[in-house]
Amino acid sequence: MSTLLVRQARIDGALTDLAVQDGRIVATGADAAERLAGAEHETLDAQGALALPTLVDAHVHVDKTTWGGSWVSRKPMSTMAEFIAADAALQQRTRVESSVVSRAGSLMRHAISRGTRAMRAHVDVAPPHGLLNVEGVVAARTELAGAVDVQIVAFPQMGILREPGTAELLAAAAASGADFVGGIDPIGVDGDMERHLDIVFGIAREHGVGIDFHLHDEGEAGAREVLAIAERTRRLGLEGRVTLGHVFAYEGADPETFDRMNRAVIDAGITLVTVALGGEPVLPVYDLRDAGVPVALGSDGVRDSWSPFGNAEMIERAHLLAYRLEVFTDEDLQHAFDIAAHHGARMMGLPESRLRVGDPADFMLVAGEHAPQAVIDRPVPLAVLKGGRVVARDGVFLDA
Ligand SMILES: [Zn+2]
Incomplete structure (x- = not known):
């Protein structure tokens, strides 16, 4: 020290x-x-020079980035199934060129150099990868201990029910370095919300880890997921340990659904995370501020098979958030900064x-x-x- x-x-x-x-x-x-x-x-x-708090990346995929490696050319894709298949294929190819620990470490060093103090990394756990990605990010976290705080989410990118063997791998990840168990679109990807939630909450309880969902489902299905997760969180006494990323159900939600979801999220001590990606829905963070709903900010995928964009620079992510939501007063720009700095710290349980x-x-x-x-x-x-x-x-x- x-x-x-x-x-x-x-x-x-x-x-x-x-x-x-x-x-x-x-x-x-x-x-x-x-x-x-x-x-x-x-x-x-x-x-x-101006002194500013350093920032927290509340949602990033460091394991499947090609950062620091050779350029990847992408073909046109449109369906989720195409993207997921291309993702698994690229990861298997890049693994030959360089290890997860070197690529994840390279991106983490870049993020630190741009002012990131902590990050929550969603790390793919699926039969094609086994636990290789979790092991790689755990190793990168150990290498960079003292320079950045890292929490690891075991993330079932390919679904849990649609990829047999994933539930067992998630449990194994939770027993060997992952701090959170993830979930993804219980309805849209897995087609059975209750079974998906049974598995995720079951692993969380058995291994004493938190929960962090990817929710891209929109409309009524998305809202149903938010309410069901909040209800289980309270029922199982997991308040403060559950995070919901993306939450596209907020896009175009009518005022009654907006209020219902907000009340459920607040009562369950859930934090929402948005990433302000290109054309995808972004959470209405200013309306949510007024409603008292905690929202943190992340950079999501960085130069992986899903997109060539992204750089894990959180000051740029705060810029994109403000840009997407078309704010321009100092007060609102300050709020975008505070989300990146303090809300993420609170979500990760770090002192502000x-x-x-x-x-x-x-x-x-x-x-x-x-x-x-x-x-x-x-x-x-x-x-x-x-x-x-x-x-x-x-x-x-x-x-x-
Ligand atoms: Zn993600």
């Missing part, structure tokens, strides 16, 4: 010093230098980094005046600190 004096950082419009010790901010302002007087420490001169005394020293130095400007400018961080240690400079990850 390094002891560090950060001088002349811009916080809330004023220049101030920060004293960092044992991974935390221990003093600010005039007290900072005094606090470290007599203690051996390094000094980092921010030269007026708000640059206060006692907060974890997880922050970055960037060009600009304040967070709303950063959401627009998407600056490459001049320095990224994790637990008080400088882990990246000028967009380059620093090996420990």
